[in-house]
Amino acid sequence: MLNFLKKNIALIWAKKHVQKANDFKQNAEKNQEKLLLSLVRTAEKTLFGREHQFENIHSIEDFQRNVQIADYEDLKQYIEKVKKGQRNILWTETPEYFAKTSGTTSGSKYIPISKEGMPYQVAGAQSALFHYISKKGNADFVNGKMIFLQGSPELEEVFGIKTGRLSGIVAHHIPNYLQKNRLPSWETNLMEDWEAKVDKIVEETEKENMTLISGIPPWLIMYFEKLIEKNGKKIKQLFPNLQLIVTGGVNYEPYREKMEELLGGKVDIVQTFPASEGFFAFQDDYNKEGLLLLTNHGIFYEFVPLEEYGKSNARRLTLKDIELNKDYALILTTNSGLWAYSIGDVVRFIDKNPHRILVSGRTKHFTSAFGEHVIAFEVEEAMKATVEKLSAQITEFHLAPEVNPEEGLPYHEWFIEFEKEPENLDVFKNELDNQLRKRNTYYDDLISGNILQKLKISKLSKNAFQEYAKSEGKLGGQNKIPRLANDRKIADLLGIYKI
Known part of the structure; x- marks a missing residue:
């Protein structure tokens, strides 16, 4: 009875969520400018806002004149002030978290996540699941065990700001209704040795009723291969109720054939596009190619034609200007204090109604x-x-x-x-x-x-x-x-x- 109720509640929530989401899908272009100006007004008195004359910004064109495209090196001087506990630098408050990532030229990068930005990291993943449930008309997976292959949730403090890998930070914000069914154990998630960690995850999950598995494709393949090696069975034989795989981080397509061979049976796939800087997009229809761009998640987007990227006169396009099937460098302005920030990803639009993208590469790769x-x-x-x-x-x-x-x-x-x-x-x-x-x-x-x-x-x-x-x-x-x-x-x- 409890399982029946849980599944039906998920179906009701999913239907309401998708209906509510139709507004941002239909009004994305108009709402993006409103969002930008709201971010500018909020940060007007910050150090960055004063230096870039935010008080004079009243349009997208004003913003693009006053704020140049930046990478981490350009913003590092501000982030170093934030790391030392200074307030009102890039955003009105110090960040709730730093997502620590590895950089090539800058050493470790510390990406700020504000208290306004953090909920959207979780909401993006939730929205992906709700869209899947609504489209599938089936929420059976909520009654089984779920695994999230991720980095360690152990966080350090940098001048009082909790710091760690994004996946480890998000682990602290998994909703209560998912925690009960979540694997692996907290102790296993804390392990840093990846091979030993996967071995332990195999041990903890091989006898469970796994219904949802999430992780980037290379991790999943390593996990699946170890399961098969130990048990001599394909994944769908081990986990007959496995319904859904949620993946992100890299393009899934090159791994699809290998994954299907390891799975040995039908499992639905939902692709997502999360990063330390924000949760940008997810596959809102698991039967269709393309990821729905989240234009109502505290992020203003600009797009630089890839052939112009890095040039002083490069055009900075918004949603109303983009063309289908062209490659654009993705530029972000976020409610965590990143301003015209070049994240390094390249996207290609395959639909405008609603706005759906493919991640087509990296500006440096x-x-x-x-x-x-x-x-x-x-x-x-x-x-x-x-x-x-x-x-x-x-x-x-x-x-x-x-x-x-x-x-x-x-x-x-x-x-x-x-x-x-x-x-x-x-x-x-x-x-x-x-x-x-x-x-x-x-x-x-x-x-x-x-x-x-x-x-x-x-x-x-x-x-x-x-x-x-x-x-x-x-x-x-x-x-x-x-x-x-x-x-x-x-x-x-x-x-x-x-x-």
Whole structure:
């Protein structure tokens, strides 16, 4: 009886939530300007607001004149003041949390999360579940066990501000109605050694009635492989009531075939787009491609055409200006005190009614040693088409340019860890090259013009990417290995795993 009530209450909540959400979907463009001006008025007396003359900002155009696009290095001087406990710097109060992330040029980054911003981190995930329940017409999963593969919830204090990984911070805000059914245990979540942690999670979950599992695809694959190795059964045999997987952090599509093979049965997938800076989007229809952009979650969005990103005269577009199927660098202004902040993600709109996006890459993760500017979305789509056509299966891959080969023309080198090798590697290589040429005309021109030779593939040993991540201290947590690079730093380290 209790389970019946719990499921039906979830269905009622979901229906009401989706109906309420229709307003922001229909009025996104108009409400975004209102939101920006509200953020500006709130922060008018802050140090950042005074320095950028917020009192004179009365439109989006005023804001763009007064506030330049910034990255973490540009805002670091303000964040250092906040870290020392100073108030009224970027936002009216000191942050409730710092989400600590690893940076390449800045060392560790401390991303502020205000008391206004934190509820939206949880609300984004809740909204994704409510949309799923409403669309599915089924909330059976609420009666089973749920697992959230995440970083340690243990927080340190930086001048009185609680600091830790975002997933660890969010663990402190899981709603009470989910806590009872939540796994793994708190003690297991605190473990820092990722391999030992996953082993312990396997131990705690293998006999449970798992109905929802959440995590980024590489973590899930590692967890599923350990379960299968220990029990000799596919995941749907172990967890016959598993209904839903919620994932985010990286594009799911390149992992789909591998995940389906491990699952061994039908499980619904909902993709999300969370980050330390905010919860931006989620898949509001699990049967359709694209993530619904959350335009009512305390974030004002700007979009810079990718080909203009980094230029002094780059256009800063808003929702009313964007075009479909074009790549844009994502710029944020948030209710945690980030102003015109370049998060480093690249998005592509596939719908305007409502606004739905795909995450197509990273501004710093591309290959353009020869002017081709290949982005993650293109290589992932090329790989997906190739493995589907030739019935191969990959675990992971990385693309890097080879500018000075010992002989012959330069080329792209693909480091691939195969789960299931193609029957003919040369056929696979040619198909992959052709698929990339279809998606990037600059690359096609370079091949046609004999500037580059066709790509080369270097096969890697099993678990090569896990071993590489471990050697770099980046196994688990929120660490993700870039799919492509404009240099050979990662490639040279992966070289030791060639077979």
